[in-house]
Amino acid sequence: MAPDGDEDCMSGDATERARLSKRRVLITKSWISSTEAFALLLAVAIAALAFVGNRSAARKNLPPGPKGVPFFGNLFQVPVLRPYPKFREWARQYGQIFHLKLGPQDVIVLNSADAADELFVKRSNYYSSRAAPHVAHDIMSAGQRLVFLPYDKEWKVARKSLQSAIGPGPSKKLRPQQELESRVVLYDLLTHGDRSVAEKQVEGPHGEVPESHWFAIIRRYTTSIVMTVMYGKRVHRITNNPYLHKIYDVLANFTHVGQPGNYLADAFPILRRLPDVLAPWRIEGRKMHEWEMELWGGLLDDIKHDMKDGIFRDSYVGNYLKERADKGKEEAPGCGLTEDGWLRDKLLAYTAATVLEAGSDTTASTMQSFILFMLSHPHVLKKVRDEIDRVVGEDRMPNFDDEANLPYFVACIKETLRRRPPTIMGIPHLADQDDVYDGYYIPKGSTVIGNVWAIHMDPVRYPNPRAYNPDRFYKEGQPTPWSSGPDTQGRDHYVFGWGRRFCQGSYIAEASLFIVLSRILWGIDFEAPIDPKTGNSVVPDINDEEETFTDGFVSIPKIFPVKFKARSPKKAEIIRKSFEEAQAEWQVWGLATDER
Numbered sequence: 096m097a098p099d100g101d102e103d104c105m106s107g108d109a110t111e112r113a114r115l116s117k118r119r120v121l122i123t124k125s126w127i128s129s130t131e132a133f134a135l136l137l138a139v140a141i142a143a144l145a146f147v148g149n150r151s152a153a154r155k156n157l158p159p160g161p162k163g164v165p166f167f168g169n170l171f172q173v174p175v176l177r178p179y180p181k182f183r184e185w186a187r188q189y190g191q192i193f194h195l196k197l198g199p200q201d202v203i204v205l206n207s208a209d210a211a212d213e214l215f216v217k218r219s220n221y222y223s224s225r226a227a228p229h230v231a232h233d234i235m236s237a238g239q240r241l242v243f244l245p246y247d248k249e250w251k252v253a254r255k256s257l258q259s260a261i262g263p264g265p266s267k268k269l270r271p272q273q274e275l276e277s278r279v280v281l282y283d284l285l286t287h288g289d290r291s292v293a294e295k296q297v298e299g300p301h302g303e304v305p306e307s308h309w310f311a312i313i314r315r316y317t318t319s320i321v322m323t324v325m326y327g328k329r330v331h332r333i334t335n336n337p338y339l340h341k342i343y344d345v346l347a348n349f350t351h352v353g354q355p356g357n358y359l360a361d362a363f364p365i366l367r368r369l370p371d372v373l374a375p376w377r378i379e380g381r382k383m384h385e386w387e388m389e390l391w392g393g394l395l396d397d398i399k400h401d402m403k404d405g406i407f408r409d410s411y412v413g414n415y416l417k418e419r420a421d422k423g424k425e426e427a428p429g430c431g432l433t434e435d436g437w438l439r440d441k442l443l444a445y446t447a448a449t450v451l452e453a454g455s456d457t458t459a460s461t462m463q464s465f466i467l468f469m470l471s472h473p474h475v476l477k478k479v480r481d482e483i484d485r486v487v488g489e490d491r492m493p494n495f496d497d498e499a500n501l502p503y504f505v506a507c508i509k510e511t512l513r514r515r516p517p518t519i520m521g522i523p524h525l526a527d528q529d530d531v532y533d534g535y536y537i538p539k540g541s542t543v544i545g546n547v548w549a550i551h552m553d554p555v556r557y558p559n560p561r562a563y564n565p566d567r568f569y570k571e572g573q574p575t576p577w578s579s580g581p582d583t584q585g586r587d588h589y590v591f592g593w594g595r596r597f598c599q600g601s602y603i604a605e606a607s608l609f610i611v612l613s614r615i616l617w618g619i620d621f622e623a624p625i626d627p628k629t630g631n632s633v634v635p636d637i638n639d640e641e642e643t644f645t646d647g648f649v650s651i652p653k654i655f656p657v658k659f660k661a662r663s664p665k666k667a668e669i670i671r672k673s674f675e676e677a678q679a680e681w682q683v684w685g686l687a688t689d690e691r
């Protein structure tokens with residue numbers, strides 16, 4: 096696709112359009128010239144004609160859905176930043192599949208596991224593309240963000256290139272690093288103590304987490320893991336770490352800008368033809384692209400400079416650049432692929448960026464939700480702690496080898512993912528051809544959403560779905576399988592998506608959740624603050640979605656205060672000692688030691 100946000104990456108048509116639009120900006124004196132007024136009227140007229148014209152006979156068989164208004168369809172009925180409660184309400188009303196019209200765009204929403212499995216997995220040949228949001232993808236990401244790439248050659252080459260770094264086999268090799276990084280989490284929580292209760296800490300307007308809050312400790316871990324895999328660099332400090340802040344700022348911005356319906360230009364392609372002076376989103380998108388490239392391009396440049404200085408960092412990007420250079424492509428600037436199929440720099444930078452984005456907040460927020468569920472379900476906390484204490488004992492931390500003996504704990508992680516999926520409505524796919532499902536017509540080009548929230552709240556599949564109940568996945572005396580897909584058989588939840596677009600980092604995510612959370616339960620007591628008036632613990636209400644969870648397409652807990660302390664002096668000693676030992680290991684591996 097020719098992104099119109101970045102001239103480096105443009106096709107001839109797009110460049111010409113941009114040149115004309117720039118010229119128009121220069122010659123425009125009044126706010127809107129008569130030529131532009133005409134262009135706008137023409138745009139609206141063409142859109143209206145398209146709207147009426149595509150009502151063919153087949154469209155009579157569209158799935159049911161709420162009645163919209165002419166031209167805009169259901170656009171104004173969808174709460175842009177927090178759509179999932181409304182989508183669940185419609186799922187209850189219309190059943191396993193419903194249809195919306197967001198401007199000219201058809202949107203099909205799948206609310207049952209069967210429907211999503213059938214389309215995204217069994218018919219994955221033509222349901223594996225993306226309905227990329229125009230501003231977030233074409234402009235802000237110069238059309239290069241892996242997660243939004245259409246199902247084409249660029250996506251296949253980029254995804255394949257990642258298999259050697261985060262696929263099932265290589266992700267096992269990452270375990271020693273996850274093991275060491277998890278020691279740092281325990282040490283940091285211990286040092287943190289009651290700071291986030293004693294100090295007043297306020298989240299920023301776009302979900303910015305104060306660096307002294309305990310959420311930042313968890314985020315450091317998840318970002319450090321993916322940063323090391325992608326760039327061979329740890330995140331070794333939390334405070335005064337501009338990289339870490341910027342990653343989360345870019346991420347928060349991306350989840351808002353990318354939310355379907357955020358910009359009219361996302362819904363009405365015709366508006367994309369407007370000149371810059373009438374398209375403020377384009378100017379905004381280009382600025383955001385430059386701002387993002389300071390980070391993603393900066394990381395790429397750093398590793399290239401190091402290579403020129405003879406420093407090689409064993410990592411996805413390092414290995415890729417080396418292999419590319421060995422094949423004669425040391426320099427490959429710009430977007431897309433070289434003629435012989437190598438990722439050019441911008442596509443490489445945004446492929447690594449997708450891993451950093453996809454792997455950071457999703458995993459961190461699941462850990463934060465887990466602590467929240469434990470605080471609000473003390474009987475579960477007691478049961479899972481008893482299991483860990485019985486299996487692991489006082490003298491050592493849990494290890495990956497303990498997994499088979501901790502079935503209730505694994506069930507708690509799975510129930511956390513089910514009850515509070517971070518990507519609560521999945522990431523939309525796109526129908527590449529006309530299709531029929533359950534007698535309903537699905538037009539080519541429809542955005543197709545796997546409504547994870549509605550599926551996870553299905554009372555037939557998960558009786559009493561709002562209850563946090565790990566027992567639904569637990570069989571006493573038997574190991575709990577992860578059963579998180581992509582196989583459709585015996586799948587227990589849908590947080591990692593479907594089919595060919597299934598999350599590539601699910602193994603890394605599950606291993607991180609296992610090692611960090613088992614160790615926290617083993618070594619650290621955590622408590623919510625007490626309300627002095629009532630004497631009760633103040634725990635955010637998991638059923639109050641607006642109060643407790645952020646909006647955006649990655650919906651995660653808002654910050655909440657917790658006190659941490661070692662469960663025993665002996666455990667405190669083990670935690671401190673293993674943190675020190677980790678420092679020695681980092682040095683052996685040639686990685687930065689922790690600075691506090």
Ligand code: HEM
Pocket residue numbers: 241242243254261321449450453454455457458461517518521522523590591592593594595596597598599600601603604
């Ligand atoms: C609890 C943690 C995580 C959750 C809930 C999650 C969820 C998802 C979802 C829903 C998708 C889209 C699937 C679809 O389109 O059907 C996805 C894609 C992806 N995830 Fe994850 N993810 C997590 C952790 C990770 C980690 C740790 C990594 C990397 C190490 C990662 C890498 C990716 C990549 C590269 C994609 C893009 C796939 C594509 O578009 O082709 N994810 N993830």
